[in-house]
Amino acid sequence: MLWACILLPHLALDGILRRRASDDPLVLVDGAVNARSIVAVNASARDAGLRVGQRLTAAHALLARFDALPHDPQAADRWQRFLAAVAYRYSSEVSLLPHAIVLEASRSLALFGPWPRFESMLRADFAALGFRHRIALAPTPHAAWVLAGIADGRAVLTPDALRPALQAVPMRKSRLPAASIEALSGMGIRTLGQLLTLPRDGLRRRFGNELPQMIDRLLGEIPAGLDAYRPPDAFDLRIELSHEVENIAALVFPLRRMTGDLAAYLAGRDGGVQRFLLRLEHREGRATEVKVGLLSPERDAGMLFELARGRLEQVQLPEPVLAMRLVARDLPDFVPAGRDLFDERPANALPIEQLRERLRARLGDRAVYRLGGTTDPRPERAQAVADEGAGYEESRLRPTWLLDRPIPLRGPAPRILAGPERLETGWWDGAEACRDYYVIETSLGQHAWAFCQPGEQGGWMLQGWFA
Amino acid sequence: MGAVVALSGMLDARQVWRGRAMPVPAGEQPTGWAALDAVLPAGGWPDAALSEILLPVDGVGELRLLLPTLARLSHGARPVIVVAPPYAPCVAGWQQHGVDMRRVDIVAAPEAEVLWVTEQCLRSGSCAAVLAWPRKADDRALRRLQVAADTGKALAFAFRDRRHLSSASPAALRLEIETAPSARVWVRKCRGGAVPAQPFALSRSLH
Numbered sequence: 001m002l003w004a005c006i007l008l009p010h011l012a013l014d015g016i017l018r019r020r021a022s023d024d025p026l027v028l029v030d031g032a033v034n035a036r037s038i039v040a041v042n043a044s045a046r047d048a049g050l051r052v053g054q055r056l057t058a059a060h061a062l063l064a065r066f067d068a069l070p071h072d073p074q075a076a077d078r079w080q081r082f083l084a085a086v087a088y089r090y091s092s093e094v095s096l097l098p099h100a101i102v103l104e105a106s107r108s109l110a111l112f113g114p115w116p117r118f119e120s121m122l123r124a125d126f127a128a129l130g131f132r133h134r135i136a137l138a139p140t141p142h143a144a145w146v147l148a149g150i151a152d153g154r155a156v157l158t159p160d161a162l163r164p165a166l167q168a169v170p171m172r173k174s175r176l177p178a179a180s181i182e183a184l185s186g187m188g189i190r191t192l193g194q195l196l197t198l199p200r201d202g203l204r205r206r207f208g209n210e211l212p213q214m215i216d217r218l219l220g221e222i223p224a225g226l227d228a229y230r231p232p233d234a235f236d237l238r239i240e241l242s243h244e245v246e247n248i249a250a251l252v253f254p255l256r257r258m259t260g261d262l263a264a265y266l267a268g269r270d271g272g273v274q275r276f277l278l279r280l281e282h283r284e285g286r287a288t289e290v291k292v293g294l295l296s297p298e299r300d301a302g303m304l305f306e307l308a309r310g311r312l313e314q315v316q317l318p319e320p321v322l323a324m325r326l327v328a329r330d331l332p333d334f335v336p337a338g339r340d341l342f343d344e345r346p347a348n349a350l351p352i353e354q355l356r357e358r359l360r361a362r363l364g365d366r367a368v369y370r371l372g373g374t375t376d377p378r379p380e381r382a383q384a385v386a387d388e389g390a391g392y393e394e395s396r397l398r399p400t401w402l403l404d405r406p407i408p409l410r411g412p413a414p415r416i417l418a419g420p421e422r423l424e425t426g427w428w429d430g431a432e433a434c435r436d437y438y439v440i441e442t443s444l445g446q447h448a449w450a451f452c453q454p455g456e457q458g459g460w461m462l463q464g465w466f467a
Numbered sequence: 468m469g470a471v472v473a474l475s476g477m478l479d480a481r482q483v484w485r486g487r488a489m490p491v492p493a494g495e496q497p498t499g500w501a502a503l504d505a506v507l508p509a510g511g512w513p514d515a516a517l518s519e520i521l522l523p524v525d526g527v528g529e530l531r532l533l534l535p536t537l538a539r540l541s542h543g544a545r546p547v548i549v550v551a552p553p554y555a556p557c558v559a560g561w562q563q564h565g566v567d568m569r570r571v572d573i574v575a576a577p578e579a580e581v582l583w584v585t586e587q588c589l590r591s592g593s594c595a596a597v598l599a600w601p602r603k604a605d606d607r608a609l610r611r612l613q614v615a616a617d618t619g620k621a622l623a624f625a626f627r628d629r630r631h632l633s634s635a636s637p638a639a640l641r642l643e644i645e646t647a648p649s650a651r652v653w654v655r656k657c658r659g660g661a662v663p664a665q666p667f668a669l670s671r672s673l674h
Contacts, residue, residue: 350592
């Protein structure tokens with residue numbers, strides 16, 4: 001077994017930074033109202049001299065203008081679970097540790113290639129999502145967690161190499177219980193190497209069962225006992241905007257992130273999305289809902305973004321938006337479109353499904369359709385919008401253009417080319433038709449399909465054109 | 468200045484070199500009308516280009532001219548797209564001419580979006596042919612369609628009123644349909660060859 005640990009040291013801050021377009025100074029603060037202190041700073045705030053642990057009042061003395069947002073531990077949890085869903089695409093065994101995600105990697109290596117390549121794929125994914133991370137690989141999840149805290153990119157591939165790798169880890173980075181670390185350093189134990197050489201029985205007598213168990217877990221002598229992460233069955237992401245947004249254009253940047261996150265989540269569960277909902281939240285609980293529906297399940301980030309933007313741009317905002325939420329519950333299986341090996345299309349062709357979605361996003365859901373024949377002989381009902389048409393083959397002569405409803409034919413008397421064809425039907429559904437159809441030629445040289453009352457040859461009603 | 472010299476005399480004496488026209492690739496897109504293929508320089512529709520069809524009124528055989536091509540394309544790999552047709556295509560009638568209606572997509576678009584839709588479809592490269600009835604297309608708009616057809620390797624057909632004949636067009640092929648004295652098709656412009664002097668008689672037999 002090999003476990004990769006992705007340590008996320010700046011989870012809460014990255015979760016906020018990734019949806020801000022600017023890099024103005026920003027800090028996260030926590031604590032009682034009258035004694036707020038800084039728990040995280042971004043790069044520009046650090047350049048200005050703000051530090052973690054500073055009082056907010058001291059920070060205000062250093063820098064006149066910066067944004068201070070309350071630290072929200074639940075938001076950090078949500079991001080951790082979201083990233084676990086992303087990591088789930090690489091391994092079926094994903095678990096959560098504080099500020100970290102561990103995943104079983106030995107079986108994934110067969111699929112994704114040797115560790116350096118696998119590692120760079122993980123890094124590319126997390127970097128694209130905007131989360132700073134450190135990655136380490138070790139035969140046990142806890143060892144990977146410890147090594148990721150020491151240095152970025154450590155990889156211990158065999159169990160034999162694990163003890164030497166842990167040798168030099170200082171006790172305060174060992175992720176053992178704080179009380180034990182303090183007691184051990186009082187005994188002159190400063191590194192994990194020193195601790196591992198101590199007899200286990202003596203440790204058990206002095207510290208109880210917990211510490212030896214943790215050491216055994218670290219070395220893989222007993223199972224790690226982690227709960228396996230299971231991805232949720234619905235995607236629900238909410239972003240609070242830093243200020244009130246009054247025009248749609250300002251929502252495009254957070255929307256790109258949200259659809260990107262949705263695509264990453266869908267890739268993790270190897271599914272697609274057919275319908276999702278954008279909820280633009282206003283003041284006092286009011287909201288504008290934008291529904292996005294697709295013809296078939298999709299999961300391409302660029303396409304989801306383009307479609308959602310197409311729908312969003314048609315919305316008139318009644319009032320400013322405070323937060324945006326993306327909810328996707330209908331998550332069917334995703335079947336990638338089959339492509340021909342000897343594809344005739346140009347290399348950079350846009351698939352026809354994507355073209356249809358693009359047109360629908362701009363023109364409306366019903367704008368792209370196909371027609372199919374029905375069994376009704378009345379021309380007004382002889383065809384309908386159909387998914388799988390062509391059921392019935394009409395053997396009698398039919399035109400190529402059909403008018404939605406017959407109109408009187410004006411002008412000089414036409415010349416009759418063919419006919420009549422008697423049509424008498426529909427007495428049962430209130431749309432009774434009793435007509436004689438002729439093919440006629442108008443004075444302009446058009447060939448028309450027109451009907452008149454049975455027995456007459458005048459009062460022409462135009463039904464279609466033989467164009 | 469010297470005396471006026473007849474050009475024909477210089478040509479006969481081989482004193483003037485005549486550049487040859489660009490060779491036109493042989494026909495990949497037959498029209499289905501042998502007599503028309505014979506006079507067109509590409510042996511059919513100009514591939515990956517815009518063809519303009521000019522009509523006096525609707526219903527004079529403009530679809531009849533195209534249906535053999537549509538029937539052939541609708542059994543190919545890429546679908547045919549009909550953008551905002553003036554009337555509903557009659558399923559039974561099209562099927563009688565061999566068109567597979569499951570491979571024909573119809574796009575309902577308002578007047579202002581027709582050019583955008585047509586360009587998107589052409590540019591996508593996933594359509595075999597796009598039929599459009601642009602009403603407010605100027606020279607620039609048609610040029611965009613021509614470029615899009617070239618990018619997406621698709622056949623573009625623009626149906627327009629005959630009064631546009633006098634204005635220049637970037638289309639690779641311009642056909643004009645005439646109804647009197649009989650149904651005939653004039654080739655008004657064809658890229659890569661001389662314009663045939665004789666019209667092509669459009670058979671309008673009902674079957």
